Amino acid sequence: MGLDFAVPGKKQLLADVLYRTGLSALTSKAVGDRLLVFGQHRIRPDDPDFASPFADDVFGPTVSEFEAQVAWLAEHTTVLSQDDLLECIKSRRYPPGLSTLMTFDDGYRDNYDLAFPILEKYEVPAVFFVPSRIIEERYVGWWDVIAFIVKKCRLPSVELDGETFDLSDRDAAIARLHKRMQLEKSEGTKDLVDRLAEACQVEPPTDAEKDAELMTWDQLREVAKNGLVTVASHTHSHRVLATLPADQQREELATSKAFLEDRLGQSVDSLAYPVGGYQHFTAETSRIAKEVGYEVAYSFCTGYNTWDTLATYDIKRIGAPVSLSLFVATAVLPEVFDWE
Numbered sequence: 001m002g003l004d005f006a007v008p009g010k011k012q013l014l015a016d017v018l019y020r021t022g023l024s025a026l027t028s029k030a031v032g033d034r035l036l037v038f039g040q041h042r043i044r045p046d047d048p049d050f051a052s053p054f055a056d057d058v059f060g061p062t063v064s065e066f067e068a069q070v071a072w073l074a075e076h077t078t079v080l081s082q083d084d085l086l087e088c089i090k091s092r093r094y095p096p097g098l099s100t101l102m103t104f105d106d107g108y109r110d111n112y113d114l115a116f117p118i119l120e121k122y123e124v125p126a127v128f129f130v131p132s133r134i135i136e137e138r139y140v141g142w143w144d145v146i147a148f149i150v151k152k153c154r155l156p157s158v159e160l161d162g163e164t165f166d167l168s169d170r171d172a173a174i175a176r177l178h179k180r181m182q183l184e185k186s187e188g189t190k191d192l193v194d195r196l197a198e199a200c201q202v203e204p205p206t207d208a209e210k211d212a213e214l215m216t217w218d219q220l221r222e223v224a225k226n227g228l229v230t231v232a233s234h235t236h237s238h239r240v241l242a243t244l245p246a247d248q249q250r251e252e253l254a255t256s257k258a259f260l261e262d263r264l265g266q267s268v269d270s271l272a273y274p275v276g277g278y279q280h281f282t283a284e285t286s287r288i289a290k291e292v293g294y295e296v297a298y299s300f301c302t303g304y305n306t307w308d309t310l311a312t313y314d315i316k317r318i319g320a321p322v323s324l325s326l327f328v329a330t331a332v333l334p335e336v337f338d339w340e
Contacts, residue, residue: 011326011329011336011337012323012325012326014329015323015325015326015328015329015330015337016325018325018328018329019324019325019328019329020325031097031098031332032306033094033095033096033097033098033099033306033307034098034099034304034305034306034307035080035085035099035100035101035304035305035306035307035310035315036077036098036099036100036101036304036305036318036331036334037100037101037102037103037298037304037305037315037316037317037318038100038101038102038103038317038318038319038320039103039104039105039272039276039298039300039301039317039318039319039320040060040061040102040103040104040105040115040319040320041058041059041060041104041105041106041108042058042059042060042106042108042110042111043059043060043061043062043063043066043110043111043114043115044059044060044061044062044063044110045062045063045110045114046062046063046064053147053148053151053152053205053209054140054144054145054147054148054205054213055143055144055146055147055174056147056171058106058108058143058144060319060320060322061320061322061327062322063114063118065322065323065324066114066115066118067118067121068324069320069324069327070102070118070119070122070124071122072324072327072328072331073100073102073124073331074122074123074124076098076328076331077097077098077099077100077331078095078097078098078099078100079099079100079101079102079124079125080095080099080100080101080125081101081125081228081230082101082125082127082230082232082269082270083230084125085101085296085315086269086295086296088307089295089296089310089312094307098331098332100331101125101126101127102119102124102125102126102127102320103126103127103128103129103272103298103317104126104127104128104129105129105234105272105300106129106130106131106134106141106234106238107128107130107131107134107135107214107215107220107234108213108214108215109212109213109214109215109219111128111215112215112219112222112223116223116229119228119229120226120228123228124228125228125229125230126228126229126230127229127230127231127232127270127272128215128220128223128229128230128231128232129232129233129234129270129271129272129298130215130220130231130232130233130234130260131234131235131236131237131238131256131274132233132235132236132255132256132259132260132263133236133237133238133255133256133259134214134237134238135214135215135216135217135220136217136259136263138207138210138211138214139210140205140210140213140214141238142181142192142193142238143178143181144205144213145193145197145204145205146174146177146178146181146193146196147174148202148204148205149193149196149197149200149202149204150165150167150170150173150174150177150196150200151170152200152202153167153200153201153202154201155167155200155201156168158196158199158200159199160192160195160196160199161195163176165177177192177196180192181240182240182243182275182279182280183240183243183279184243185243186239186240186243186244186248189243217263220263220264221263221264221265224264224266230270231260231264231268232260232268232269232270232271232272233253233256233257233260233268233270233271233272233294234256234271234272234274235252235253235256235271235273235274236251236252236253236255236256236259237252238274239252239274240274240275240280241253241273241274241280241281241282241285242279242280242281242282242285246284246288249284249285249288250288250291250292253271253288253289253292253294254292256268256271257271257292257293257294268294269293269294269295269296270294270295270296270297270298271289271294271296271297271298272297272298272300272317273285273297273298273299273300275300276298276299276300276301276302276317277299277300277301277302278299278302281299286313286314289313290313294313295312296312296313296315297312297313297314297315298314298315298316298317299314299315299316299317300317300319301317301318301319302314302316302317302318303316303318303334304316304318304334318330318334321337
């Protein structure tokens, strides 16, 4: 029976074989000219007992795993900064072979505490996409609050908007609620989190709990001045743009750009669409982004890029795998290994 490439476990086995035999490193030098943009959210401490009260699915590799990935990128690929990428686009001169770019979304504190020192150590650039209002007002996103509430709920199930959520499988309940926030029009979900807290009989996270999860403006200014990290927009409040009318999309994009430029004292030229799948932004969103003044915009979990087909307002990103072997295999053969 042939290998079923749709099964993540079998892909991991194949990636392990390729990595052990050295074929993936050899192939990395022979792949066609392309740009692979890795998207991360959070770095996990090396502590095996670590647990977060917030969303689990935004955590990627441990510190040690992340360091191994960054070291591999530095040795085997042309790692671009945001400025490098913009120069490639403007000049139409592209690096040969495999080019890569590392990005982080949402402004989490571990990006500064855990990821940034490793990026500095290997002199690997990255882009930090931050929702400006979340950083300013010190609150975590709806995805984290939903997970916090469901994790702490002691009821066997809850009713919300005529739906029953069986809390014997909390991950499934969280995923269903996340999907509603990602796809339903904003008017229908604007108070969903508050109603969930009431149904679950759980108090939302405290100000101190929320503050501890986020970078500060001083930390963002520090990494931006370093020269390796570009701080860019993830909208103002991380609302899913496709769920908003055009005027509210424009407000989200324009406010974020102006806010970040004021706080950082430098221009902000790039944007990552929240959530980032093709159901989460539209052609109208991209048009507004261009009109507001962004030079490039990134989607997420949408694949890899070739230079001759690069779409300036849909630069594709893939989720970064956790294990080094799968990370390398995905970098070298994204057609096979990026099942997202």
